[in-house]
Amino acid sequence: MSSYDNSSSSTLDPLLLAQLPDRYRIHHLLGSSAYSLVYRASEYESHTAVIIKCFAPSIRGAYLREMAAAFGISHPGITRCIDTFHLTDGRACMVYEYVKAGTLRDYLRQHVKLELNIVISCLRQLLQALDYLHHLQLIHCDIKPENVLLDQTEEIEKTRFILSDLGAACPLREAHEGQHTVGSPAYCAPERLYEKFSFNSDLYSLGVMGFELVMGQRPFEGSATELARAHLKQVPDLSGIEYAPLRDFLAQLLQKDPRLRPSNAQVALHLLSRIERGYAVDGSWQPSAATKTLPIRLDKVVPVDFNVPEQWRLRLHLPLTQRPQRLLSLHLEQHPVIGVVYGTHIEFAQPQASRTGLQVLLNASAPLQNVGTDQLLYVQGNRLLHLDLSTQVRTCLWEDCDALLAFHLRGEYLIWCNQRSGHICHLPSGEQHVYRVQSYAFAPQVRLWRDGWLLTSGGRINQLAQLRDLHGHVQAEWTLDGPIVEWCELGDVMLAMTLTVTGREPSYALWRLSLESDPRKQLLNEPILNYGSTAQGLFWLTQDQQLYQCGVDLHARCIGKLPRPASLLHISADQRYLAAASLTENAMLLDLWENEPKSY
Structure with missing residues (x-):
């Protein structure tokens, strides 16, 4: 064959x-x-x-x-x-x-590589075939040009790319047992070398082949042993791929950690479709049936008109290829933007248009940081990147952020940490101070504070709030009652939210930390579904859809009630927009509200 x-x-x-x-x-x-x-x-x-x-x-x-x-x-x-x-x-x-035009390898022997649009077409067709196999609980296990057939080569842009040779295919059950070793070393996913694997091992192999189709050579060469070492440790150089969307897509397929790849061909096909359609995000925005205003009263940086205009009470249905983890509420001048954050990528939607030029960020994962209303910091592999939504320009802020768990940027300084160490970086000079940390049982929290101070969480369960200087030395420490899950800076005061489990249900508490006074604590008695922070304080959503906010006085103020249950919630940095999402089995319902300022 x-x-x-x-x-x-x-x-x-x-x-x-x-x-x-x-x-x-x-x-x-x-x-x-x-x-x-x-x-x-x-x-x-x-x-x-x-x-x-x-x-x-x-x-x-x-x-x-x-x-x-x-x-x-x-x-x-x-x-x-x-x-x-x-x-x-x-x-x-x-x-x-019989497929008459031979294999893709035969074609590459004569033409070396493919045009960009042909590469994308090839990837799409093969992902459609893999999606079919994955739904049958089968993994191909041997994706390579030798196993791709062409039905004709006279008009290559019209060629059908056909997947062949299921001799190496195995059921998902067998893959999970880690007993299947058939495959080709040059295209083999790292996890196949030492442990059980899943559908997205096919996607890694497809990423290797995609690299070869664009660049005219595989990302790694050598003996079987050298190839295995490269698949496990070496990051492929994608800088030669000029088209950024395809470069990002292949980077995601080529992630060493299978958890950072799309989970199966259906998810990868969904992402690739965004590239083919110029990053368009589908969705039909319609005003909600309700006509009454929603009494959301957010403490804004600018004066607020408490009436919520009906035209912003919009709903968007998005098909779920995987479950979203969080929302982002941003805006470009007067135009709101919602970001839907998945485990492996972010998708942006604009409620004023059913199709948008905003890009899908492939291979972008949490943690994230909003910088103003139209800037976003995010992690891609071991790099920390800055995205300007207004220009769609991306800039790398820091390289070699190995196994990054948390970060925060303020002015010229960046702090980031992993399970072993914290790193305080001065961006203009490139200088870096490193301090040791303990392993975290919960996600760490880091925050650059005023006057060159920074706050980090620590301890076995992340229950310590540590004040450090710019060299990483601990200058003060507060022991709280549980893991720190959120905090924000309000002038000379830092507000922290902690999680405690004293009974069957988890509970939360608010803490006021200051160098000028002893720490203060306020218990929150109602179950909390969502929480976050803005420049004006902490906010949280209770089980009965009441939205609360507190400032330096630790007084919890109810600022509104959502009309329907919300699984995800986010408020823009200037508190102008509130985005909420309700998840069903196969769709997501997005709602957006605006606080109309009296003046800017």
Whole structure:
């Protein structure tokens, strides 16, 4: 079929010819592998071209594996097995449809690489085929150019790319047991070298192949041992891929940690579709049926008109390819923007247009930081990047943020930390001070404070609030009653929210920390669904959809009630917009409200 050494031999096995069913006629040998011989053949009566693959009797297991995976497959992007039979000497044979233009590897031998639009088309078609396999709980396990067939090459932009050779495919159950080792070293996902794997190991292999299609060479070369080491440790150099959307997409597929890749082909296909449509985000925004104003009274940086205009009470239905983790509420001048944050990427939507030029950030993961109303800091691999939504320009702020868990930027200084150390970075000079930290049982919290101070959480359960100088030395420390989950700075005061579990239900408390006075604590008695912070204090949403906010006095003020349950909530940095999301089994309902300022 495809992953076989080319053979110029025209000599045919007389025993094979003598045992072959009368309905087939073999023309010549196409190639061979350790497991089988592959012949070009045809059906006797219809003269339809076919491929016959013959397995030796000693490797019956390979035949049974391929039969289990291939027989009954019906997808235009996967070669179809149309028959199977046994010869009298015990050899098993499978008959496949013939795809006339050869393999993608044959094409690359002549053309080296593909045009950008052809690469994207190829990736899309192969992801559609993989999506079909993944829904059948099958993992292909051997994605490479040798296993991709072309139906024609005269007009390559119209070519169908067809996935072939399911001989290495395995069920998800077997992959989870970590017993499957069949594959090609040059395209093998890192986790396949040492542990169980899942659907997105196919996506890593597709990423390697995608790199090769664009650059004309694989990201890693060498012996099997050298390739294994590179897949485990070496970051591929994607700088030669000029088209940033495709570069980001391949970077996500090539993540060493499978948790940072799309979980399956369906999710990857969803992301790729954004590239093909120029980053358009689908969604039809319609005013909500309710006409009454929503009494959200946020303490704004600017004066507020408490009436919420009806035209901003909008709803957006988005299909869920994976569950979102949080929302972002931003705006460009007078135009609101909602960011939906997933585990592997962020998607932006503008409620004033059903299609938008805002980009989908691929390979962008938490933690995140809003800087003003139209700036965003996010993590991509081991780099910390800055995105200006108004210009869509991205800038790398800091490299080599290994295993970053938390960060905060203020002015010229950046602090970031992982499980072993904290790093205080001066951006203009590139200087860095490093301090040791303990492993965190909860997500760490870091914050640059006033006058060159910074606050970090510490302790075995993240219950210590530590005041450090710009060299990382601890100058003061407060022991709180549980892990710190959120905090914000209000002038000379830092507000912290802690989580405690004293009974069956978790509870929260507010803390006021200051160098001028002892810490103060205020218990929150109601169950909390969501929490966050703005420049004006901490806010949280209770189980009965009451929205509260507090400032330096620790007084909890109810500033409104949402009309429906909200799983996710975010308020823009200037407190002009509030975005909320309700999740169902297969969709997300987004609501957006605006506080109309009297003047700016």
